[in-house]
Amino acid sequence: MTSYLLRRLWQFALVLLGVSAVTFAITNLTGSPAALLLPPDAGRAQVEALTQRLGLDQPLHVQYWRFLTNALRGDFGNSLRQGRPALQVVGERVPATALLGLTALALSVLVAIPVGTFTAVKRGTAYDTLATAVVLFGQSLPSFWLGLMIILVFGVTLRVLPISGMGSWLHLVGPAITLSFFPAARNIRMLRSSVIETLNMDFVRTARSKGLAEHVVIRKHVLRNALIPFVTIVGLQIGFVLGGAVIVETIFAWPGIGRLMVQAVQGRDFPVIQAGVVLIAATFMVVNLLTDLLYAVLNPRIRLR
């Protein structure tokens, strides 16, 4: 177990190094921030002076080395747009995105467990067909459209939800529902197939032949086992949620990481892009590791080596 953890941590470091190198190269190749910080009609001398002051005139490998050694000390440099430490700029957005993302993820699981189980048990019936159609519809809804519809119906027409921003818990409802739609649809389908698979197992037949009530069979025998692979899937959804947050945060003016990153990329705010990508990659890897550990806890047959 210890050697497994050490190996995973070593992989962490390698992946982070790779991620930082790739983002560094790509952001640098696609444009310099100096001209973007100045108005479009600023002169070349002004652009050059700013390039020099930002240290962007140095060779790329020199810039990368400087970035790397500073980053190891937790210093990603100052945001070009905000003039404050990039890690702080990114860090203060984490709570907003975490709140939104985890709520959406929880919602998607809460919906998926009953609906996924129900459609699996009733598979082949009209209920199943209807539910599958609805789920497919949910999965294909673009979130920008869904978000605007929620604003229009619940914000403008019914006036029961605030339209944008962050404040009361009511502000969370619209963006969380929008963000949960895609993972919910996905989770329902995953759980459905997992339950169907489990339903065909021998131990289920045994449980039934013992004379157990069907709901007990489903709850105690089928669902418990079906949930094990489901945990991994939910863990991986964190990536989708972060990706979806970009759009949802923009529509609902939610002050999270997704919106910050879009702005940073548009303005080539290198330090913020770097800090953000490294932070997101690290989050993703930690969640992955936790999922794997949880998997081992839930299913004692699995031994991590």
Place this chain on the structure above:
Amino acid sequence: MTKFLKRLTVLVATLSLAVTSLAQSNTATVLQGVDPGTLDPAKFASTTQQTLFTHIFDTLTELDWETGQLVGKLATSWEIVDDLTWRFHLREGVTFQNGEPFDAHVMQYNLERLVDPAVGAYAWFFVADADFESSRVIDDYTIEIKTKQASALVAELLRFVFVVPQGYYSSTDLTELASHPVGSGPYKLVSWTRDEAIVLERWNDYWGDKPSIERVVVRSVPEASTRIAELVTGGADLVVNVPPDQTLLIERDPNTVVKSVESGRVIHIAIDNSVVPFNDLRARLALNYGVDKQAIIDNLFLGLGTPLAGIANGPWRNENIRPYPFDRAKALELFAEVGYTPDANGVLRNAAGEAIVVTLDTPAGRYLKDVEVAQAVRDDLRRLGLVVEVETLEWSVRTQRQNSGMLAPLSLGGLGGLFNGVGEMRWVTPSPQYSDRDREIRWQSQEFEDLYADMRATLDDVARKEKVDRLQELAMEGAPWIFLYRQYDNYGVSSRLVGWEPRPDEVLDLRRVELK
């Protein structure tokens, strides 16, 4: 279950009412598209920032948008001593929000801060355009500014130098200054949650006229539809950048209106004047005759736009210049003179059988409907017989290409923000002496160049206006651009906000506005 739902609805409705009633006090809520990033006036680069600076800080001079005249603010008067020297008399008894007094020494510190490498100010507008050399304190309330060469813009550009207290700004870390501005303006910063809300509160010890509105909340809401939804439900009093096709939503609501203003942003297609056949004036004129500007304005902007003629802004615009009319026959005639005639398929070809194959690039989402406009222009040029493709560029890529002189031979752009005659003429000036960036147009006109240099050093405004007028004629005649239109800015305004009018420079000014 129904009982529960009813209860829930009541609960939710009560809560949202509570939220709305909070906004009903003497607080104006303004929605912009983006967060200002930093509120250190040395890092001034956007109109989003300028809106906030205007309320928190003072400047020596200010433009009166009703009369178009420059008026004094922290300066009570000024005079030109000689070609290279301007003298400003400063207002006495002004204090900053932290209690520090304002005087000529503080003003000198402010000017030096713009060129201090440790601060790294984006002071292009003052140092470069006003040719700022140095400043000298004459007495506690008089300061002289020296320029490198005769420069007409010293007083005008001082309206962009937002004055800060020396004690606080010289002793505080730059990262701290980015989020905690202190000025001498009518509003103080109370709080700032990034990308969420900036709260300003009226400063009751302000030296000048005190505003009527007690609190101003400036939120950043990137999506236009969301901004409009906030406006019509009473969550905002003023929202920016309303797309023309969504104005109806606001006008349908009895409590909100759309206010539009012709902005100082001129949308044009820069032509690379060094490329065949556009090195020939007649070909450039043909492009101007061949594009139906009015159709673009009518179809894409519902009529909100003015065909572009004189390119200077505000009082500097030459109103006598007429835009090129849409006249395809004339355009074809001009192309025939250059040696291009339509073949059987209507494609223009010269004697060697070569067609005019050209790329038109456009930024995506930088200007209102920029891509759609580029496509409309492309279609017009295709009808004329050119072989045109549109290339869409992300903004940072476009700036990169512009800096290295790599834009396509036809390139859609929108320049704006300047209202002084000099800056606008620089957009087309061929001379690297004044604009040392590679111009995408590479236009050759000695006459324009000489007059531009002369105009820039003309300190008398009346004489300068005549020269700016003539320069605009030269630009129009030389056709270094396809002159398209002046963009309109559309704002959604709640009827609570009394007396607010949009400014052509995109700055939102609430200092003289009342809330009903």
